[in-house]
Amino acid sequence: MYLVLVPLAQLIWRTVTWGEGDRRLSPAAVEGEVTGFHWMEAFSGPSSNAMLFEPLANSLFTGLFAAVFALLLGGVLAWVVTRTDMPGTSWLRPLLIVPYVVPSFAIALAWETLFKSPRIGGLPGLYETVLGFGPPEWLSYGPTPIIITMTIHYFPFAFLLICGALASLDSQLEESAELLGASRWTILRKITFPIVAPAFAAAAILTFGKTIGTFALPFLLGQPVQYATLATRLFSTLNQGLDALGYILALVLIAITALAVYASSRVLGGNLNRFETIGGKGFKGQLTRLRNWRWPIFGATAAVALAVAVFPLLLLGYQTLMLVDGFYGFDNLTLHYWIGESDPELAEGEPGLVRNDVILGATWITLKLAFISAAICSVVGLIIGYIVVRDRGGWIAKLLDQISFAPFLFPAIAFAAMYLSLFAEARGPIPALYGTFTLLVLISVVNRLPYGVRTGTAAVAQIGRELEEAAEIQGASWMRRFRQIVLPLATSGLVAGMLVSFVGVMRELSLIILLITPSTRVLMTVGFRYAEEDQVQLGNALILLVTVLTLAGQYLVWRLGKGRLARLRERSG
């Protein structure tokens, strides 16, 4: 409650009072007094177009298009992978998820590498090198590449959600329609789609919520041509010290997502949680036969998978080996950016990845942050999950359930703004946490909590209530039951959940970019800085490092899910 509602209230409060540095905005400013100045300025001031309305329009434009494309792509791929007899699904499925697992701006960097335009400055990209003339500017920077890269990054998210829904769809429903003489297309339109529609709508809302709050992609691909979205404008406003204005932008972001969620729940007559738990039992039914289309569709799917998952990473990898960016030749290859000593001629004297103290320090902090956050998140998630499951219907359970899902509503960067406003200075018993490692842990935990609660709830729900009651009858105390019954049985679920959080925290940028200080740099922010400073090779190398770490984590989760978890579930079932 404190970690969600109070920051929000504080955020609102800061937008209607004069702040410390506001004297330069208006001579009438008195610190701490209530004022409507900021809101007036934002909505009707001379710069409100540039500050608010343009970014708002840009956000909606890119966010909506990216969400729609991501849904279409994810939906079609999900159907092809789960419901047809297309070959190669076992390796295509994990491959298609890769773009979501890698940090979002890896894709932006890959895009830049490909379509960099010298008109903006710097050296030409691959496109120009190969074709001999520069790409049109709309392809290099601005809304088009933002929409495309966001689509690439977020379609696996929609893909996963829709896969879950399609997999739990009983194929007998389709078969009975087929027996009645319905054509493939009619079945798809009249049976399959309406049944998965709620999952589809949920995927739409969640994807939109993510696209609109994305920071790194629009920043890297929009900044060079002064194309701002709410998220990037929020970042630059706060950097300029215009706190109140930044917070207003954060509130606008929150309002948009809240509105989207509200609209969807009105239309679908349910709540967000219901969509969230779609998944359930896999029912392997009769698959649609593609006949002659089997191989062409496979080819197309594989091409998409390779284009979005493998190609960008190869591109980034290749680039880290180029001594001077932009020249594609064998004599330009080097391992300097990976293992080189500091050389004042190159990269402003930054040593290679494995010798770079900044990067190594950041790696250590990142791993520490990810591990601690993931551990806390899964334990707290388990306890909340326990209360939610065991006290089903109780008001505490309902309240906890609702509140722990609130972070879903807040775009990550707006969430960070809330925390920035709350913890910037000491308040009562709570010290000023800004710039501390603790704050990073705190916000990571709270941000990941919906996932933690979800895995915790699932883990507890799979432990029958009677298992615990049997111990209660024999006189075991609550502590003993939790320790000897609940915890051992929930372990495998917890470990999987922890790894998911671990990976999630590690590649998170939007959430912590506002809260970072030189002493608490993590890999993602260091990488972001390199990218910003055009230290392309180092930035890419770093992103690849994060990518490898996250993919390794994801692989572990996957193995765990197949192995131990499945076995234990069998036992308790």
Add this chain to the structure above:
Amino acid sequence: MEATIEIRDLTKRFGKVVALDRLSLTVEPGEFLVLLGPSGCGKTTLLRSLAGLETPDEGEISIGGDVVFSAPRGISVPPGDRRVGMVFQSYALWPHMKVKDNIGFGLRVQKLPRQEVEARVTTVLDDLAMGGLGERYPSQLSGGQQQRVALARLLATRPPVFLMDEPLSNLDARLRMDMRSELKRLHHDTGATTVYVTHDQSEAMTMASVVVVMNEGRIQQMAPPGQIYRQPANVFVAGFIGMPRINLLAARTLGDGRARFEVGDFTLPAPGAPPNAKVFVGARPEDVMLSLEPADDAVEFQVYAVLPAGPETIVHIRRGEVTLVARETRQLELKMDQSVWVGFDPAAINIYDGASGELLPPEGGSRREAASRMADGGRTG
């Protein structure tokens, strides 16, 4: 190892639903009491309230003379201190513990020395013919063996009261039969007061020393199995007990002193029924006597369907709107639509009040007597 269980005015609500409605009940020491009723009748809630897994809203429970729950006095003893053992429908064996650790769990909670725990676990396993299975995990056992482990876990702590929540419902039909006799033997050997919940009436009839039929949170009848079957206290119990179902005919007694019922277009003799009243006539299928020839007081019916079932044959017969089910143990050659003549055994027929559905006294007596006879039916039986 004997304890009396006393339940007084127990009420439990779930929101607006009343699961237990001022229910009172005494279970004598060593009794095998079966709670029987349709799902949602409150039987499981009652059992869980005894165990302490559910907290009732009103009333009192005492086990072996100790008050373990009292709403007015604010007492609620935790489950572990009530000296009850319980077998769950799902067995609730802990999947991550070996069989011997499952059985010894309660003893370790009681902080018994290790040798003692091991000795008792071994004894219990041997008693249930499961010696050598102690090192296995529950998932490596068959359904019947899991069931025994659940029993062993209950026996290990030697509680004076056994609570069982549909313990046999997850077994296949043949195993269920075997376990019935084992449970009965076990009850005899331990002498523990047992409260057993089931929705399976044949299980209730075969196992119980006393059956309590429940519906909508209230006790409908408490009596030994035989009496529950022969003299159901009201139309609910009459209809619930017995397979095939009892024949319940809406009838009117004639006021012309002939002491007869009028059912549809025929009449039947009605010994001792009040004149000019609306009643229900309850006749078990075996009390419907078929004959191939016309006879005195016999009514002509047509055969609707014949369902042979080994030692007996179930015959559905019809006359106008009235359908009856008869159980026939003789080898009669009956054809569809042929005529049969039907008579009732007047001594076996139960007559229920048309409005209240309560059993009317068989010979002359007043309704109040019938009511009081019902209330202490469990004792007199």
